[in-house]
Amino acid sequence: MNRAEHWESVYATKPDAELSWYQQQPEVSLRLIRELASNPHGVVDIGGGQSALAPALVDLGIPRVVVLDVSPSAIRRGRERAGASADRIEWIAGDVLRRREYGDVDCWHDRAVFHFLTDAEERASYVDAAARAIPTGGHAVIGAFAMSGPERCSGLEVRRYDAGLLASEFAGAFVLHRSFTETHMTPWGKGQDFIYTVLERR
Numbered sequence: 001m002n003r004a005e006h007w008e009s010v011y012a013t014k015p016d017a018e019l020s021w022y023q024q025q026p027e028v029s030l031r032l033i034r035e036l037a038s039n040p041h042g043v044v045d046i047g048g049g050q051s052a053l054a055p056a057l058v059d060l061g062i063p064r065v066v067v068l069d070v071s072p073s074a075i076r077r078g079r080e081r082a083g084a085s086a087d088r089i090e091w092i093a094g095d096v097l098r099r100r101e102y103g104d105v106d107c108w109h110d111r112a113v114f115h116f117l118t119d120a121e122e123r124a125s126y127v128d129a130a131a132r133a134i135p136t137g138g139h140a141v142i143g144a145f146a147m148s149g150p151e152r153c154s155g156l157e158v159r160r161y162d163a164g165l166l167a168s169e170f171a172g173a174f175v176l177h178r179s180f181t182e183t184h185m186t187p188w189g190k191g192q193d194f195i196y197t198v199l200e201r202r
């Protein structure tokens with residue numbers, strides 16, 4: 001099964017209550033984007049198809065909000081979740097490793113996508129995509145499983161990070177601005193440790 005097929009099957013078979021990453025409100029992401037990435041004018045949320053982040057960013061008044069997800073079903077669920085805000089969001093079905101064009105965005109957000117990239121070439125391709133999308137002075141907010149976090153998610157192996165290791169992956173184009181740790185509670189009450197970095201485009 002390839003990546004798109006894997007995620008399609010997840011969203012086709014699991015309700016929100018069975019998605020370990022599900023959040024009612026993405027509070028940490030919102031806070032980091034608002035406070036540390038200095039109120040961006042355009043945000044792209046990588047792998048945010050089903051997330052509540054995009055409509056929350058619209059509510060914050062961010063003029064341009066783009067969502068990319070490899071799963072069309074995730075996007076369909078996200079559109080429904082976004083309600084009246086859905087038409088103010090640009091939804092793109094695609095793989096972050098293949099896409100290089102996002103229009104005018106100055107903040108790149110990713111919670112729990114980069115950590116699936118266990119292949120170094122794929123990680124380099126991902127960083128190249130972020131570097132091309134974000135202009136100098138813009139930001140990338142990357143949330144990944146911490147070293148004390150789970151070793152797998154959704155049946156897939158993940159790579160775990162601390163702030164230094166995560167920043168080193170992006171060091172060719174971004175510098176570490178801040179980092180933040182969070183224990184996310186799954187819908188069934190299990191804690192998962194995350195590390196977030198706010199990186200500034202050089």
Ligand SMILES: C[S@@+](CC[C@H](N)C(=O)[O-])C[C@H]1O[C@@H](n2cnc3c(N)ncnc32)[C@H](O)[C@@H]1O
Nearest residue numbers: 007021047048051069070071074095096111112
């Ligand atoms: C673990 S979920 C996290 C969802 C969301 N970011 C959140 O925090 O609620 C990973 C998401 O990334 C999407 N995804 C996985 N690999 C991707 C890729 N290479 N390009 C774009 N989206 C991807 C999946 O379809 C899924 O929606």
